[in-house]
Amino acid sequence: MARSTVRLDKWLQVARAFKTRSKATHACDLNKVKVNGVTSKAHRQLALEDRVEIEVGDWTRVLVVKELRDKTLPKAEAKRVCEDLSPPRPVLDDFERLMRRRPVAREKGAGRPSKKERRELDRLRKGLG
Numbered sequence: 409m410a411r412s413t414v415r416l417d418k419w420l421q422v423a424r425a426f427k428t429r430s431k432a433t434h435a436c437d438l439n440k441v442k443v444n445g446v447t448s449k450a451h452r453q454l455a456l457e458d459r460v461e462i463e464v465g466d467w468t469r470v471l472v473v474k475e476l477r478d479k480t481l482p483k484a485e486a487k488r489v490c491e492d493l494s495p496p497r498p499v500l501d502d503f504e505r506l507m508r509r510r511p512v513a514r515e516k517g518a519g520r521p522s523k524k525e526r527r528e529l530d531r532l533r534k535g536l537g
Contacts, residue, residue: 411476411477412476413454413455414476415450415453416432416436416448416449416450416451416453416454417433417450420435422481422489425471436448436449436450440462441460442461443458443459445461456473459471459472460472460490467494467497469492469494471492472491473490475488502535503535506535512525512529
């Protein structure tokens with residue numbers, strides 16, 4: 409059923425921009441979501457043809473509202489809810505991806521590294537060496 413107005417966080421979930429409504433609300437609280445160029449709260453009412461911009465790291469997703477829905481749809485039908493005008497997602501090279509990770513912090517004398525830590529150290533050495 410199409411509606412005349414829909415909350416931003418509900419629409420973001422229906423459009424599959426976020427997996428859950430709580431994640432959409434959290435992104436709005438962190439000022440990661442703009443509607444028509446203005447930072448918006450989760451309770452903002454959307455209208456047709458509104459332009460929604462979502463910051464995902466270095467990438468900005470741009471969605472134009474084509475249909476107002478507040479109930480989830482099957483994935484195949486969810487595409488008709490919005491028009492995706494996003495630029496292609498930036499591709500990180502291996503070094504940039506490693507630099508974004510948290511450093512492995514080990515206190516001196518903390519013993520041998522765990523299997524996971526050893527693999528991370530091997531990846532670092534292989535990438536830098």
